[in-house]
Amino acid sequence: MMAFIFALAVGILTASGVWLLLRPRTFQVIIGLSLLSYAVNLFIFGMGRLRVGAPPVLENTEGVDPALYADPLPQALVLTAIVISFAMTALFLVVLLASRGLTGTDHVDGREDPQ
Amino acid sequence: MTGLADHLTVIPILLPLTSAAVMLLLDERRRAVKGGIGMATTVALLITSIVLLRLADMMPPGSGVRTYQLGNWPAPFGIVLVLDRLSALMLVLTSVLGIAALLYSLARWHRMGPRFHTIFQLQLMGLNGAFLTGDLFNLFVFFEVLLAASYGLVLHGDGVARVRAGLAYIAINLTGSFLFLIGASLVYGVTGTLNMADFAARIPTLAPGDASLVAAAAAILGTAFLMKAGAWPLNFWLPTTYAAASAPAAAIFAIMSKLGIYVILRLWTLVFGVEAGPLAGFGGDGLLVIGMLTIVFGTVGVLAAQSLPRLAGCSVLVSSGTLIAAIGTGGGAVIGSALFYLVTSTLGIAAFFLLIELIERMRDPGADVLAVTMEAYGEGDDDPEEVGIAIPATVALLGGSFIACALLLAGLPPLAGFIGKFGMMAAMLKTDGAAVRASAWMLIGLLTVSGLAILIAMTRTGISSFWARLDDSVPRVRVIEMAPVLCLLLLCLGLTVGGGPAMRYMEATTKALQTPQDYVTGVLNAPRVGSSDGEARP
Numbered sequence: 001m002m003a004f005i006f007a008l009a010v011g012i013l014t015a016s017g018v019w020l021l022l023r024p025r026t027f028q029v030i031i032g033l034s035l036l037s038y039a040v041n042l043f044i045f046g047m048g049r050l051r052v053g054a055p056p057v058l059e060n061t062e063g064v065d066p067a068l069y070a071d072p073l074p075q076a077l078v079l080t081a082i083v084i085s086f087a088m089t090a091l092f093l094v095v096l097l098a099s100r101g102l103t104g105t106d107h108v109d110g111r112e113d114p115q
Numbered sequence: 116m117t118g119l120a121d122h123l124t125v126i127p128i129l130l131p132l133t134s135a136a137v138m139l140l141l142d143e144r145r146r147a148v149k150g151g152i153g154m155a156t157t158v159a160l161l162i163t164s165i166v167l168l169r170l171a172d173m174m175p176p177g178s179g180v181r182t183y184q185l186g187n188w189p190a191p192f193g194i195v196l197v198l199d200r201l202s203a204l205m206l207v208l209t210s211v212l213g214i215a216a217l218l219y220s221l222a223r224w225h226r227m228g229p230r231f232h233t234i235f236q237l238q239l240m241g242l243n244g245a246f247l248t249g250d251l252f253n254l255f256v257f258f259e260v261l262l263a264a265s266y267g268l269v270l271h272g273d274g275v276a277r278v279r280a281g282l283a284y285i286a287i288n289l290t291g292s293f294l295f296l297i298g299a300s301l302v303y304g305v306t307g308t309l310n311m312a313d314f315a316a317r318i319p320t321l322a323p324g325d326a327s328l329v330a331a332a333a334a335i336l337g338t339a340f341l342m343k344a345g346a347w348p349l350n351f352w353l354p355t356t357y358a359a360a361s362a363p364a365a366a367i368f369a370i371m372s373k374l375g376i377y378v379i380l381r382l383w384t385l386v387f388g389v390e391a392g393p394l395a396g397f398g399g400d401g402l403l404v405i406g407m408l409t410i411v412f413g414t415v416g417v418l419a420a421q422s423l424p425r426l427a428g429c430s431v432l433v434s435s436g437t438l439i440a441a442i443g444t445g446g447g448a449v450i451g452s453a454l455f456y457l458v459t460s461t462l463g464i465a466a467f468f469l470l471i472e473l474i475e476r477m478r479d480p481g482a483d484v485l486a487v488t489m490e491a492y493g494e495g496d497d498d499p500e501e502v503g504i505a506i507p508a509t510v511a512l513l514g515g516s517f518i519a520c521a522l523l524l525a526g527l528p529p530l531a532g533f534i535g536k537f538g539m540m541a542a543m544l545k546t547d548g549a550a551v552r553a554s555a556w557m558l559i560g561l562l563t564v565s566g567l568a569i570l571i572a573m574t575r576t577g578i579s580s581f582w583a584r585l586d587d588s589v590p591r592v593r594v595i596e597m598a599p600v601l602c603l604l605l606l607c608l609g610l611t612v613g614g615g616p617a618m619r620y621m622e623a624t625t626k627a628l629q630t631p632q633d634y635v636t637g638v639l640n641a642p643r644v645g646s647s648d649g650e651a652r653p
Contacts, residue, residue: 021290036290040296040297043297047300073309074300074303074304077299077303081296088292091266092285092289095270095282095285096282098270099282102275102278103275103279108282108286110275
């Protein structure tokens with residue numbers, strides 16, 4: 001049941017992210033990218049298998065059954081991925097503002113659709 | 116055994132990182148100092164990478180690779196840097212392009228925006244790290260470092276065109292990074308490792324159900340790398356971005372698209388070699404088809420290009436497509452010649468990007484975006500009337516370099532572009548009696564047609580630029596702008612003259628790529644430093 005809800009969450013986040021990514025306004029694109037990054041982070045976390053109540057850090061290394069512990073590596077990877085995607089989003093936001101200032105529109109092409 | 120020589124492998128990453136950090140502390144107006152530090156670092160990088168190339172070349176066949184264990188943790192658990200012939204070759208190529216682009220930028224471009232030198236060094240650091248690392252997630256981190264730096268370089272010099280192109284470039288690369296992350300974590304979820312050598316070693320022992328998951332992970336990873344290499348249909352951003360970027364940035368980007376090719380070549384030969392069981396050669400046909408479609412798209416783009424930067428951007432696509440298709444055919448001799456082609460086409464495209472700006476100056480001096488940015492960032496000494504020593508016979512030099520670029524990109528003798536292309540065709544036709552495959556014939560046809568198309572397009576623009584000029588204005592070109600172009604072209608000439616030794620190196624590289632078990636055992640069995648005398652360092 002937990003796996004199902006987890007997969008559903010990743011799927012919904014990805015779907016909304018992709019939909020927003022394909023929208024014409026830069027702000028929608030940036031929200032789409034953020035949602036996608038949440039989905040990806042959850043996915044990485046899920047790759048370490050979903051466990052409840054299993055600590056990731058070994059207390060003492062003698063006579064320990066590693067199967068009782070959660071895999072710490074995906075958690076470390078998620079941490080790195082969060083930091084990187086946060087930085088990239090901030091950078092993208094700056095470019096977005098520069099584009100808005102220079103072109104006078106928030107359309108991704110830098111000009112409005114002729115309608 | 117903890118001398119400086121052991122730490123040589125990590126120098127190409129640490130050196131630019133340190134100099135970038137130092138330059139951040141310096142005041143933005145001290146450009147001469149920053150330029151000096153940047154140049155010294157890049158020259159030191161070139162020397163280091165040449166030494167590494169010689170070290171890699173001296174390794175006897177079958178002896179594996181040079182590894183560097185970060186933090187002295189052994190291979191599957193710690194992150195390792197791996198030096199072999201292929202990565203050493205790419206390191207040398209990066210630093211050569213780095214020197215050329217940096218020298219060129221010292222004439223004018225480094226004054227056009229803030230923190231150019233810092234970003235440039237970080238770009239070199241990201242590239243070197245990505246070429247050296249032996250760990251999938253570490254590769255992602257270095258990808259992000261070089262991409263973040265490249266966002267800065269794309270936007271360097273400001274202007275609406277750059278911001279507009281940069282917006283699309285950043286969005287697509289962020290999406291590509293997400294694909295990379297999904298692929299890498301899927302690999303970890305299935306095989307329990309992120310080390311490339313360990314990943315390759317675990318492929319033959321996979322359960323059947325897991326094999327399809329690995330195939331899915333490889334396809335997702337491949338999409339991310341192909342996107343960066345500029346493979347059709349995910350390459351519409353590439354010509355626009357490269358054309359909008361400033362000349363030195365575009366020159367260094369010439370190697371960035373080759374990074375995607377490098378990673379595909381590295382991972383594909385390592386993981387899906389002959390020992391991979393049911394997964395052996397996975398996706399080879401896909402690469403071939405995608406490569407051929409990319410060549411077609413690039414060729415049409417070259418013919419349709421209405422400006423020189425766009426033409427150069429589309430020729431990047433042709434070169435990428437050729438390489439992807441050559442990897443897809445999978446033959447050893449084809450890949451050897453493809454590596455030769457990779458080197459010459461990268462040098463040629465970089466020289467072309469640098470040359471274009473000089474030629475454009477001749478066409479309509481001061482009437483483009485450049486002039487606007489020059490005004491915005493004008494420091495008083497940018498007056499076109501006094502850009503320094505103008506060199507004599509400028510037009511003849513520019514024209515000669517243009518012809519050399521055309522020959523190089525089209526793959527005509529006597530320049531080195533010919534050797535790589537001819538070698539690929541010869542290797543595809545040499546099948547030891549068996550019939551030549553239909554796909555090989557198609558690829559040979561495409562290579563010929565794309566060369567012809569580039570020649571036509573270059574001749575057309577060459578005539579309109581050099582022979583049909585309405586006014587007699589001679590462009591002011593400084594020596595340090597012309598020198599990098601000439602050096603890159605002379606290097607290509609040198610590759611023609613020294614074609615024999617260069618080809619021998621490429622063939623040794625290919626042989627090493629085709630025996631991935633040497634790489635795997637070399638990485639996994641590398642001893643920890645100090646373990647031989649029984650004491651582990653903290």
